[in-house]
Structures are given as C-alpha cells and as structure tokens.
Amino acid sequence: METKAVEHLNVKYHYVPIPLCPNAVPLSDEYFECLMRYEPIPxxxxxxxxxxxxxxxxxxxxxxxxxxxxxxxxxxxxxxxxxxxxxxxxxxxxxxxxxxxxxxxxxxxxxxx
Known part of the structure; x- marks a missing residue:
C-alpha cells in the first residue's frame, strides 16, 4: 500500500495467494473480491x-x-x-x-x- 497516509511507516502489503483464485492480480478488484468471498476472517x-x-x-x-x-x-x-x-x-x-x-x-x- 503506497499512500501518503502510511508511507512514513514503511509498511509493505503481504500478498497471500488465494487458492481458489490463483490468477487474481494483487490489489485488483478481482483479487479483493476473491479475498472477501473465499478467505473470510472472523x-x-x-x-x-x-x-x-x-x-x-x-x-x-x-x-x-x-x-x-x-x-x-x-x-x-x-x-x-x-x-x-x-x-x-x-x-x-x-x-x-x-x-x-x-x-x-x-x-x-x-x-x-
């Protein structure tokens, strides 16, 4: 995530492959839709x-x-x-x-x- 709000924290997003959507490009709408559908976190x-x-x-x-x-x-x-x-x-x-x-x-x- 490269935004002004967090750039001073020097954070990096850890991309986790989603087994049900192996071709989803990280940060794409498809990636986040797949993440929300198949990787629910309580x-x-x-x-x-x-x-x-x-x-x-x-x-x-x-x-x-x-x-x-x-x-x-x-x-x-x-x-x-x-x-x-x-x-x-x-x-x-x-x-x-x-x-x-x-x-x-x-x-x-x-x-x-």
Whole structure:
C-alpha cells in the first residue's frame, strides 16, 4: 500500500495467494473480491468452537436441537455452534440462533405441561 497516509511507516502489503483464485492480480478488484468471498476472517467473531453436527461426527459438540451430546439439560446457544463461518458479520446469524433456541426451548417445555 503506497499512500501518503502510511508511507512514513514503511509498511509493505503481504500478498497471500488465494487458492481458489490463483490468477487474481494483487490489489485488483478481482483479487479483493476473491479475498472477501473465499478467505473470510472472523476478526473476533469466533465461530465453530462447539460445532453442531450429527452424532456420527466426532468433532460435533451439539445436535440440531442445540443440545450438547452426552450431557442432559445443557444447550449451546451462540456463534460457536456454526460448523462454518458465515461470509458476512456473524451478528445476524447469531441472533437467529438465539431465536431458534428460544423456540426449541419453548416447544420442549410445552410437552411437560
């Protein structure tokens, strides 16, 4: 990046090849579009630490009802259940996880009335 704003810092942009777009020329529109589409970086919006998946998946922590496998009465309701990070900000997806969890919990308790 060679702009007056940062030239005194003597910084250099480190170009990382993008496997899905090997011919994208660095700093081109094509390069940045590819970077945004295929190389999402969470920037403190961490996901996937308690992955949702089937019981047959040894890396899954919660089932589709957000219940922790093997622990009765415990659910995980946050961005950590996303098996893959969304391509945009995680806020909307996390809100929807909370909304879905609310419905699941209400439906579960309705059975006990």
């Amino acid at each position: 920037f403190y919006h961490i996901t996937g630490t308690a992955k949702m998946g089937p019981k047959s998946d040894p890396t899954a922590v919660v089932d589709p009802q957000l219940r922790v496998w093997g622990i009765s009465g415990l659910r995980v309701v946050d961005a950590s259940i996303m098996p893959k990070i969304v391509s945009g900000n995680t806020h909307a997806a996390t809100v929807m996880i909370g909304e879905k969890a609310s419905d699941l919990i209400k439906n579960c308790w309705t059975k006990y009335r």
